Amino acid sequence: MPKRVLFYARHSSDDRLCPCFDRQNYHAKRFIKEKGWKLVLTCRDEDIGDVVFTAQPGVHKLLEEVDHRSVDVVLCHTLDRLCSSLTVAARLLHDLKAQGIELWAADPGVQIKTKDLIDYYCTNPGKPLGDGRHLEAKPDDLYEVEHLVRLPYGYRYTGAYNADRQYVFGYKVLDPEAADVVLRIFQMYADGMSPAKIAAVLNMEGVPSPYSGTWRDATIRGDRSRRSGILNDEIYIGRSWVPGRDYYDYAPALRIVSDELWRRVKLRQGFSARRAAP
Known part of the structure; x- marks a missing residue:
């Protein structure tokens, strides 16, 4: 039975700095075909700046599917198109591993392991999982409200407890x-x-x-x-x-x-x- 794949892409309006959604999607589908896997879902977010990881709709859907164990592989084009910091990547990889789900990067076509993260984010950001742009590691900002995208006037962020009794920011009220x-x-x-x-x-x-x-x-x-x-x-x-x-x-x-x-x-x-x- 072929592995079920969830493909995640972060679209950028500036194709000079990072690949647009169409390019990411093209490489991902080609890679999935080469591996003999099956694409079951595509999650997508806009590149709208420094935002709490779990507050993004595409990531929120990705985490729902991970909780339901409905996929075997989470695939991104390059790791930076999924996670912008070491702490976020490490936490996501830990959660995927706990559910028996693999994390892969279509470019250069490798499975991402925990040991690779330090090399990518801190030692040599150009290889093997990215395109040479370095985003320095930050404190764990998954659940900190100050990292959220600014809301329109009249609204504020709040949080809620998930099934694991973790308090998650990112809800608009x-x-x-x-x-x-x-x-x-x-x-x-x-x-x-x-x-x-x-x-x-x-x-x-x-x-x-x-x-x-x-x-x-x-x-x-x-x-x-x-x-x-x-x-x-x-x-x-x-x-x-x-x-x-x-x-x-x-x-x-x-x-x-x-x-x-x-x-x-x-x-x-x-x-x-x-x-x-x-």
Whole structure:
């Protein structure tokens, strides 16, 4: 019976620095075919910076499959496309080994063993498992909130206990005080107040801004076409974008703004854009 393979890829928008998803996928499928294995699942994340390992959707799915022992091999293109630090790699390898699951790198086509990790991350990062880029070892950051990707204003991270009674950070919840400010911003704008005036009111009242500075109209207004700025972030109506996908997941528990209030804001934005057009 062929080994069941879960392929994990981390996509990069800059193909000059690291291979894009298509290239990683191509090499992985070719390697799986050469080995006579069977690809049963592909997990994918976006390269969005320094983020807690378990907070990434693709990694979260990978760990679920590991817990269920539904695969025999976890395959990545190069080790750095899976784990960015020695401590993360060592912990993952320990968990895989406990479940009888192997970890392989399609380039250069080797099984990754614990003894290889020091050589890759600390001694000779160019060989045998990577492409020459060195990311220095950090403290174990699997469960530390300060390493998480910054959330939109109105939300905070919390954690939960897994089946092994380990407390895992990486879950997004409402921040009640900030959520009230978000709702107020939407209401003030829908009622006719400009982003600049809203920012002035919040600063006058001493309301903390998203980045601990002063409120600016650009923070509120943003860019509608890019979905930036508080007034354009669809997370506030419960649409949660998952890295690696081109669509939104619905997360009703994260909703702050009603559909009616969102519609009023969009109508006013559209009217303002038409009025500003030549």
